[in-house]
Amino acid sequence: MKWSVAAAAAAIVSQASAFVPTHVSSLQVPNFVSHSTLSSNTFTSRSSTYSLSHSLSSRRNVASMVASPPSPGLFTTSSPDTKRVTPNNENGRTKFKIVYIVLESQYQSSLTKACEKINEEQGNVCVECVGYLLEELRNPENLEKFKKDVGEANIFIGSLIFVQELAEKVVEVVTPLRDQLDAVLIFPSMPEVMRLNKVGSFSMQNLGQSKSVISDFMKAKKKENGSSFEEGMLKLLRTLPKVLKYLPSDKAKDARSFMMSFQYWLGGSPENLESMLLMLANEFVLDQDNAVAQEKIAEPVLLPDKGIWHPMAPTVFETVSEYNTWYNNEHAPAAGIAKDAPTVGVILQKSHINTKDECHYVSLIAEMEARGAKVVCIYSGGLDFSGPVEEYFYQGTKVVPDTVINLTGFALVGGPASQDHPKAVACLQKLNRPYICAVPLVFQSFTEWQNSELGLHPIQVALQVSLPEIDGAIEPVIFAGREGATGRSVPLPDRINLLADRAMKWASLRSKTNAEKKLAITVFSFPPDKGNVGTAAYLDVFGSIWAVLRELKKQGYDVGEIPAEPMGLMDDILKDKEAKID
Known part of the structure; x- marks a missing residue:
């Protein structure tokens, strides 16, 4: 086994938003x-x-x-219409509308199945549901659809909203409609989006801006172990009973509804999300006479x-x-x-x-x-x-x-x-x-x-x-x-x-022993065929490679015969088109 030095074109062009990928063919052979x-x-x-x-x-x-x-070819062309669920017929049932927006699509299938089951099995209530991937809001047509859908919704759900410019679009659309929505459920996202949360009298509008039981709890947990906002939310969920006793009864009930919704969301399965939607329908859409029987709403099942x-x-x-x-x-x-x-x-x-x-x-x-x-x-x-x-x-x-x-x-x-x-x-x-x-x-x-x-x-x-x-x-x-x-x-x-x-x-x-291992070194050569092999400002490339080879040999790597000095290594590389030390 011999040590090979692959002189490959390897450059990053330092211009705004211009990145030239490098070709590294040596992955096929070395370990x-x-x-x-x-x-x-x-x-x-x-x-x-x-x-x-x-x-x-x-x-x-x-x-x-x-x-x-945005540039052509960069962004998704998917449409929220593929994530729209409507009841085949209402049959006098009370209909409510859910709009959700997520960073990733894994909840799409679960929510679709949950809504379809409600529409098939529930006698008093049916649901219309439409989902958006966060990236879809870059499309002006989708953004207009989003505004219209949120304006017609009873419940808005968002999760993992972490792209700043798109988070701003979500806040801009939802904020003026927040009061008319029955519930706004935002699960781990940027703080400005989390402030949209509203379930009855429970609100996070002042999250991080004023003293409250929740903000004090989150700050204490962050100070205690340096945990993130999202980790703090999970800790808050686990200590819910301790937090609720400090809240007035109406706020405690609504805070519990939010935390139960969060638990259902964390559960993620169609069954969990069906129970979440039925719970919210009972609390904010249906009157007592038409409410879904409590025994039909399962407790969250969590990993x-x-x-x-x-x-x-x-x-x-x-x-x-x-x-x-x-x-x-x-x-x-x-x-x-x-x-x-x-x-x-x-x-x-x-x-x-x-x-x-x-x-x-x-x-x-x-x-x-x-x-x-x-x-x-x-x-x-x-x-x-x-x-x-x-x-x-x-x-x-x-x-x-x-x-x-x-x-x-x-x-x-x-x-x-x-x-x-x-x-x-x-x-x-x-x-x-x-x-x-x-x-x-x-x-x-x-x-x-x-x-x-x-x-x-x-x-x-x-x-x-x-x-x-x-x-x-x-x-x-x-x-x-x-x-x-x-x-x-x-x-x-x-x-x-x-x-x-x-x-x-x-x-x-x-x-493997070091002698059995294969390694490759790539060196700069851009533009190619212009005498740029191994060039670098204020760096002795071949001297560095020569020193590395000597150290590798000490550690038991099979590098063959190393030239006596760096200039000899440079001559071998520049004059041998295969750049091999034999």
């Missing part, structure tokens, strides 16, 4: 490649992903990038806030020991997985499990296990995944996974909301394992992405490629798409296979 960007040609012939690498030093940079004017999930398991496991007992004694033997098999840790988004929109997760898990790997799949109810990583990826002081894949596509701490990169970096440094952040398409359907001349949506580049890279993530492979009509997640088979192969390659490195 390791150091890179900052991946071109479309690395994985498929289609334009797939761009990376801003570490040129984004703060969320302000991201905000300026995502606020650029634990965090846990270890597996599609073949009978339950979610809350401890490593419980999971290991089931996996090692029952599942692994049945699946033919060896006791000493490499282990892949997988980080999942709970909402996809709740809503049963987990087909893309199941596909990857199946491919990993088919390759002989064990899997440990963890999730969190909030947006901070560092806690579950600490709890479930260790046995005592021993790190369990050989490779970690984050399938949420978001930063490890804070998701699409407010990232805490230092906390994420500390968590990942302690773990000290290859950390791959795979990308599910969020702002485009699979067909839209496939047909786009520009590839991945630029907001998704910022949220799901660049910000995870700041944590330390590598290899942003698009692995799943959104089906346009239903919103269901669809695994992309070639990408699933690639992701599984890459995870296994990374895992295999842990059992």
Whole structure:
């Protein structure tokens, strides 16, 4: 085995909103490649992903990038009309209207099923429901439809509204209509959107602006452990009884309705959402004579806030020991997985499990296990995944996974909301394992992405490629798409296979000696054929490579014969078109 130096065109053109993807062909052979960007040609012939690498030093940079004017081919062309449910006939029933807007589409299928069941089975009430993906509001025609629908609605629901300019549109539309709406339910979103919350006398209009039981509780929790607003909401939900006793009786009742709605929403299944809608209909739409019988409204059915999930398991496991007992004694033997098999840790988004929109997760898990790997799949109810990583990826002081894949596509701490990169970096440094952040398409359907001349949506580049890279993530492979009509997640088979192969390659490195490992170095050469190989302002590129080679040789890597001095290395590279040291 010889050390090869790949002199490839590798440049980022530093102009506003202009990013030139780099071609890194060496991923096909080495077990390791150091890179900052991946071109479309690395994985498929289609334009797939761009990376801003570490040129984004703060969320302000991201905000300026995502606020650029829309360009053809960038944004979704989906319509809210595909997410509209109406009763076939009212038959004298009381009809109420729900309008919802979400960042991602996994709730679309659950809400559609819940509304269809109400319309089929309920004798006194029926529902019209229309949903919007946040990105659809960029289309002026959709924005006008949104205004009209909200104006006709009884109940408005929003969740994960974290794109600033679109959050402003939501606030602008809903605020003047807030008083006429029976209920406004905003689940974890930007604070200015959360202030729209209103359920009867319960309101969050002054959230963060004045003293209240809720704002004091949230501030205390944040001061106590540095948790985010979203984590504070979950803690508030768990301590609801303690909070309600400080509220007047009418506000306590309405606050309970909000928190019950939040619990149903977290539950995510069609059954949970059906119960939520019937509860709200009883409280704000139907009179007592026509109310839905209380026994027909089920209590929320929730998964634990965090846990270890597996599609073949009978339950979610809350401890490593419980999971290991089931996996090692029952599942692994049945699946033919060896006791000493490499282990892949997988980080999942709970909402996809709740809503049963987990087909893309199941596909990857199946491919990993088919390759002989064990899997440990963890999730969190909030947006901070560092806690579950600490709890479930260790046995005592021993790190369990050989490779970690984050399938949420978001930063490890804070998701699409407010990232805490230092906390994420500390968590990942302690773990000290290859950390791959795979990308599910969020702002485009699979067909839209496939047909786009520009590839991945630029907001998704910022949220799901660049910000995870700041944590330390590598290899942003698009692995799943959104089906346009239903919103269901669809695994992309070639990408699933690639992701599984890459995870296994990374895992295999842990059992190899340094002499068995292959590495590649890419150097700057842009424009090509202009004498720019290895050029860089105030940097000694070939001297640096020469020093790295010497250190690698000390650590046992097979680098062949190294030239006696950096100039010899430069001559070898520039004069040999294959750039090899023999």
